Amino acid sequence: MTYWLKNVVEPNLASKTAANYEMFARLYIVPAIGAKRLDKLTVRDVQTWVNKIRALCQCCAQGKDAARPVAHSNPKRRRQCCAVGKCCASKHSEWTVHDAYMTLRAALSNAVREETLSRNIAANIKMPVPRKRKVKPWSVDEARTFLESARTREDPMYPAYVLVLVLGLRLGEALGLRWEDVDLANAEMSIGWQLQRVAGKLLYRRTKTDASDATLPFPEIVTAALRARQRARDEARETAGDSWQETGLVFTTASGRPVEPSKSSAIGWIRSRCCISALYGPRTTSETTEAQTGEASLAWAFRWVEPRRFELLTSCLQRRMPIMLDLRRRRSAV
Template sequence: MREKRERVEAGQPVRDSAETIEVFAERWAGSTLAVSPRKESTKETYRALLRSYLYGSRLGGVTFERLKATDVEVWLSELTTKAGEPVSAATRRQAYTVLRAVLDTALRDGLVARNVAATVDRPRVNRPEERFLTPEETTQLLESARAASPRYAPILELLVRTGLRRGEALALQWRDVDLDAGTLRVRGTLARVGGGLSITEPKTEKSRRVISIGPRAVELLRARRSEQGANRAENADLWHESGLVFTTPTGTPVEPRNVLRAIGVAAKRAGLANVKVHTLRHSAASMMLGRGESLKAVSEHLGHSSIAITGDVYGALAPDVKRSAALALDSAF
């Protein structure tokens, strides 16, 4: 009675709901998640995580009134494998994040007195040291891309010359390109959502930005505009006017996964290991920092939500940059 009275006085339900976690999570996905300000691609990821790791699990069948922190811990321990395949630490962390969001809503709606997931340690993810390319390696990669994947080589070159994210480059429209001023306006990101390609909101508010580009990038985009004009004339009957800078020969958006395949082929041909699309963004950041650009300037150029992220993610610079920093410190004395 004392426990019930304390719950009532605290504005909590007298007893937690008898509804199962899975039933509520399904309703949450169709209501709270659907109207949340999260990006559509993020919502799709959350739904996929629920389908893969919560629905049909033992935890999904537990009712709120019987849910304990131990149940969540057991669920996480069982997420090390799925259908015989290992589950990455990053995926386990994402699954936990979604479960915690579901239980936060249950708490808000008065179905539970507390969110037990909040008492469980969030799965840790050890961030691997990012791979970056030296200017020489970058040149090798781009030359290889021009030979092996000429259609995607301009995309890869723009990525390394601007530090744009893959989705940002593929969502870039001509109306946001000022070649005379040498600027690009980033206003969206191309992603596959619900089985189709669509331009969604940028990753963060600071991802909306205007960046300056150099003469070589301007030249690259002028060549791209001429190439697109030739495609338009050649495929007039099939042309789809999207306004995008990078398109297929018929004007439709470029499949992001094809860019991933193209860089894999180019890296293999160039003899470069562990190179991904994001490696180009990391390389661009390392080159800017290595040539004396301030952390704040690089952070704004990359569209990070805070300068701390720039320092954390792109702090592992090339040995010659670290050597230069050491010499600068030594010369101060």
């Protein structure tokens, strides 16, 4: 596992992917079957290991409760379950079990490619793919109400919320957006960079794939929000004086430094509630929303720039976004 992580994963995969592989190897694979020779590993060994992960209390296995102090002023932060003989039976989710298995399978696949093994025995394991948890998306009215509320209370992240809800930007893409990639005069922006916290390091890196890159036209509500953000940046820069750190990012702290992604989970949560978030794997539309009546009013509108993908997108919408289709029909009828 050490060879695979250091010589295959780290040099060739994205930092976040490499960090996830390292975590699953360190917590689940190496402690259980790391001492076993590859040529001695059997299907039964792997199946037993998978079943054990499912049944194991992760608090006991990882010493989570034992790592807490015996005494603490906050009762919730002192030892309270497994370390004091009261197992909390905190089982792993099916996704955790699945991802640990897929990490082992990827490592064994590499061993097959390098001819260390003749076959990948993990491929013979029965491992169902867990069903994704369904999240009820916001309706258009709910999204509009949220944006109006954020603007009214002068939330400093209001422009980021607009980018997420209107253009479907991901958390890292919103925080990694640079002013040089925004053309307010032509109402366009280029998405190609993201800001991420990986293994304790703040990384500014390109989006994962070329398909993630996109030049997005945007409606007036986005223009207004970004201009407001410009004014806020100028005021903050003047107030900070010599302590201002120029990064060129659209969203910064009061001193010009990048906004910490790990402290911006609200943006990711908001995106999960967005009606159109499921469309934004590879981007497939040039304009997704437009202002209808004023800066904070949303009307979801679709203008397909790739006709050959229309059938695929329509199928996706019919399956996951009936609200969007209804709005599109109403727009066409006007």
